[in-house]
Amino acid sequence: MIDFPHMIPYANPIYFIYLLIALLPMILTLLIKGKRWAWYQVLVTLLFLYMSFGGEDWKQGVALIGYVIWQTILVWFYFHYRQKKNASKIFYLAVFLAILPLVLVKVMPFVSGHASLVGFLGISYLTFKSVQIIMEMRDGSIKEYNIFRYIEFLLFFPTISSGPIDRYRRFEKDVENPPTPEKYVDFLGKGIHNFFLGFLYKFIIGYYFGQVLMPVVAKIALKTGGFSWELVAYMYIYSMYLFFDFAGYSLFAVGTSYLMGYDTPINFNKPFLSWNIKEFWNRWHMTLSFWFRDYVYMRLMFTLIKKKVFKSRIVASNVGYFALFLLMGVWHGLTWYYLAYGLYHAALICLTDAWLRFKKKHKEHIPSNKFTHVFAIFLTFNAVCFSFLIFSGFLDTLFFK
Incomplete structure (x- = not known):
């Protein structure tokens, strides 16, 4: 019996050897016949x-199995009972129960100092998928x-x-319609x-920034104080490491999907060439930012406007941004620097909106050319890098420990 080693996805070059060997029959079948073997x-x-x-990591495996059973039964119940008299209450209960395991994973270490038994690698992304399906069933x-x-x-x-x-409907379409050989x-x-x-990205550039440069600069910065x-x-080096490491992982994930005949959406699109912070979030970790936009921000805005909580749409929009990014900060973890990271980005987006409104109103007096575009990219890049310095937690180590 072959004893397969434990591996974090895409973290070890040996992982890719197993991956390519396993995918080879699938590649040949798609290339020759344009079909998939579902059982394979x-x-x-x-x-x-x-x-x-x-x-x-068998405990994570057990947690994953329990989690999938929980979500599968929950979504089944919601699908069959979503049109009852108390449809709205059933919907909110289903969403709450869907995110409950993730909440426990995030809160338990903060409350008890111990990791939650229901946690496993990737629980956040599975939760986003499950909540997405519940919301689209309601719609x-x-x-x-x-x-x-x-x-x-x-x-x-x-x-x-x-x-x-x-997105489920996009994925389902790919399942039902494998690509033709051409x-x-x-x-x-x-x-x-x-x-x-x-x-x-990951094993050369990301490794150089993260394993070679960052420890040296961090040591000197801590010594200097x-x-x-x-x-x-350190701020710039960490920002480069974060991008190349995560973008490299995402390239592997999307690349594997392509080899399996799935058109999984990309996650990064030259984010450091963004000319304002809103454009940055349209280019950085795109599937996450679009998820939060579609399933949190837009629905919150719809509620605030429909119930006329605020007279001004601008105020409602700003409140929505702060709620959204504060939630994103909490999702990363219950520490001050994650919360500060979220609030910082919310403030930047609100300021960007204010600037865009001012610029539109006074466009005849404000220059717009290649120089101003490059300057906007420069400012955005530095604002983002500072946010990553906050996100890294290094300031916590530098000033508070």
Whole structure:
């Protein structure tokens, strides 16, 4: 019997050897016949879930199984009882119960000092998928509930640990309509390109920033103490590491999806070339920001405007931004720097909105050319890097420990 080692997805080059060997039959079948073997994809999924959640991390595996059972039954109940008399109460109860395991994972370490037993790698992204389905069932966008398809969507192994966060209807369309051999050639080309670029990002550039430069600069900054040029250097180095490491992972996840014939959405689109903070969030961790936009911000705005909580739409929008980014901060963790990170981005977006309104009103007096565009990119880049310095928690270590 083959004893597969425990591996975090895309963290070890050996992982890719197992991955390519496992996907080869799927690649050949799609390339020659334009079909998938559903049973083979199930076997590959179970294999890689075992590699990620088995062995020494068996407790995470048990938590994952329990979580999937919980969410599957919950969504089934909601689908069948969503049109009862108390439909609204049932909806809010279903959403609450869907996010309850994630809440326990985030709160328990803060309350008891111990990790929650229901936690596992990727619980946030599975929760986002489950809540998305409940909301779209309420909207009427999802009209059928196929338990196997739901579990297949939830446990799509290329993206299970850190996204990208796909949409159920888009995923279902890919399942039901595998690419033709001609189209799959493009998928295969993009998949291979993503793998090579991902290796460059994560294992070369990301490694250099994160494992070579960052420890040296951090040590000097801590020794110097307070605000220093070493702290500024740490800010930029950490920002580069965060981007190349996470973007590299995302390239691997999307590339694997391409090899399997799935058009999983990309997660990054040259975010450091953004000319304002709103554009940045349209380019950085895109599937997460779009999820929060569609399922939190837009629904909150609809409620605030419909109930006329605020007379001004601008005030309502600003309140929505602060609520949204504060929630994103809490999602990362219950520490001051994550909350500060969220509030900082909310303030930046509100200021950006105010500037865009002012600029539109006085456009004849405000220059707009290549220089101003480059200057806007420069300002946005530095504002984002400062937010990543907050996010890193290094300031907590520097000033409070």
